[in-house]
Amino acid sequence: MTAVGAQPIERGLLIGDTEIPAASGRITEHLDPVTGEVHSRMAAAGKEDVDRVIAAAHAAFPQWAGTPASQRRLILERAAQLLSERVGEFTELLLGETGGTRAWAAFNVSMSVDLLRQAATMATEPTGKMLATDDPGKWSMAVGAPAGVVAAFVPWNGPLILCTRAVAVALATGNPVVIRPSEDAPITSGYFLADLLIEAGVPAGAVTVVTNERSDAPEVVEALIANPRVRRVNFTGSTTVGRIVGRHAGTYLKPVILELGGKNPIVVLDDADLDHAARGVAFAKFFNSGQICLSVDRIIVLESVADEFTEKFLAAVDRVVQGDPTDPRTLVGPMINARAAERVAGLVQDAVSKGATVLRGSGAPEGAFHPATVVADVTPDMRLYHEESFGPLATIYRVATVDDAIALANDTEYGLSSAVYTENATRGLDVARRLEHGAVHVNDHSVADDPQAPVGGVKDSGFGRFGSQWGADFFTETRWVTVADRHSEYPL
Known part of the structure; x- marks a missing residue:
């Protein structure tokens, strides 16, 4: 919880390795749900800010995609270690931002550490395979390449777990990520992990954060999905909002994972x-x-x-x-x-x-x-x-x-x-x-979770699967590459 009289946390849009105010200068306040005190003040982005954040992520794409796989793995492992040391810091932030209990904070950290470590292993997994071919003069391959900028929409209820699940595999496979955290938990569902990843060595722009006023959410969400530099979208949240995200993804032809509500x-x-x-x-x-x-x-x-x-x-x-x-x-x-x-x-x-x-x-x-x-x-x-x-x-x-x-x-x-x-x-x-x-x-309860598992729903609970072993293909483009070991004969 926010101590009475404590100074509110202030954050700007995280672009590159710096924070900047919204172009309009607007901010949005978040209240501690228990005390009613102002817990944080965030930059309130508009469409022009979204474009700047995405531009920074896109500029970082060549460097991050070209980072050796072993180095990406090391960075994610370092992030997991840093996170394991910060249970107390995260707990205090969660108490003030969502009123979540100490037990819930500890679970968020432990599960997120596991998710980061499991995702790290994906960085050095094989990225393609040899294909059978009827042409003896060609080598035929299916090669996976990073897709590009990922827009990750994160909810407030399991903020660190769901933020980690949204970004870890995307980063492991060489993609920069724009995090759009929940208005109800901008720090614990966005900035906390982004700061930690940057400290661990993710280069400037490979992780960015954009926040908004609740009333501006429809404009910001569509701007993120519509931008042609965004190549993948993942969303965890309500089915109502998931339908909107799904419609935009369809309109702008963006592959999307939706993990939505449940009964x-x-x-x-x-x-x-x-x-x-x-x-x-x-x-x-x-x-x-x-x-x-x-x-x-x-x-x-x-x-x-x-x-x-x-x-x-x-x-x-x-x-x-x-x-x-x-x-x-x-x-x-x-x-x-x-x-x-x-x-x-x-x-x-x-x-x-x-x-x-x-x-x-x-x-x-x-x-x-x-x-x-x-x-x-x-x-x-x-x-x-x-x-x-x-x-x-x-x-x-x-x-x-x-x-x-x-x-x-x-x-x-x-x-x-x-x-x-x-x-x-x-x-x-x-x-x-x-x-x-x-x-x-x-013989176990419904909240069981595992970083290796394919997490997602059917029917109105969404489609696609999060999980280190199941999400890697989503964040890569499969390309067919052939190499001829002799000159072909052309009918010309």
Whole structure:
């Protein structure tokens, strides 16, 4: 949290290795969600600033793409080491910018270190292959080359993880990156990592940052995607904004990765270890106040164990520490702002007015704080059945059969992450095969993550995959190159 009376952090647009104000001189302020104090003041870019930032990135492209692969690898490894030493610094920034807890800050750092180290290995991976050819006089090759400037749109909720995921593989494969961080977390979802990468040795311009006033976001987003020097786009955020980014990418013919919202289910079968499942589900729901794209939204339990599971789950919820984000034990701290807490309260109110039952929590939010809440008897006529809660709000459903559980889990426009608790691996794999989600975790929770994994969704949860072993092809252009070892005969 921002200490009362503390001097706000001030940052300009990061262009090359310097910071400059917006051409208009405008700034935008960000408030600490807990104290309401001004936490930071950022340059508020317009279209002309976007063009300058991209020009700097494009100018850095030849140098960065031409940097020896082993050197790029070393720089990313050095960045990982620097990051591992700065847990305390990042934690204080996260507390003041998003109200995220100390546990969430530590997880952001540890996961980002792993992502950087894994991405570093991609710098020295083979960049092409020999192809079969019917012409004995030619060598035929598929060669991967860096694509060019990457526009990376980063959200506030997992700021360092999602910023690292957006830029690390792109940098490893020789591409400069323009980071457009969230208006709600410009430092932790942008500047913090950019500063660290530059300190580690990324040359001037290979990492740049552009920030904007919220009202200018549509203009800035389109300007970033429309610029002909931008060759790749990646976006993590809401499905609503993802559709806009996708439309622009289509209009301007830019390859894009979209990782969007989720209505993530966890299925609890009748042979599950219910104590283990209850703890895992409670963690998957309430870590970072449920503000993780992979957080569980729907808990689907077979009727034969529903009473016992619900009792154990509610007991786990009662043990969840809520409130002060500076307390290392806190799991549910403030939400990103009071508007977010009010939106969650509105979902509960709508559901209750239509017959839902509140098993824990509810009540009016206090500023950005909303209590950990559990609701049952949710039906399709309620907003909560369809909308992503993105907060400390869980729903429990009872079903008669495994087929019913799978049908309910798939009854959503989203398809990001899911899980199934069972002590029978064969049964779990059968359920996993039938769940229409980008990730399925058997006997583990939906927030499970791994730097080597292909992260992304299906349906309205987006398309394309982040991940060091899966994203490298996205950030390269495949070129067909032939070399003739003798003169060809031409019919001329």
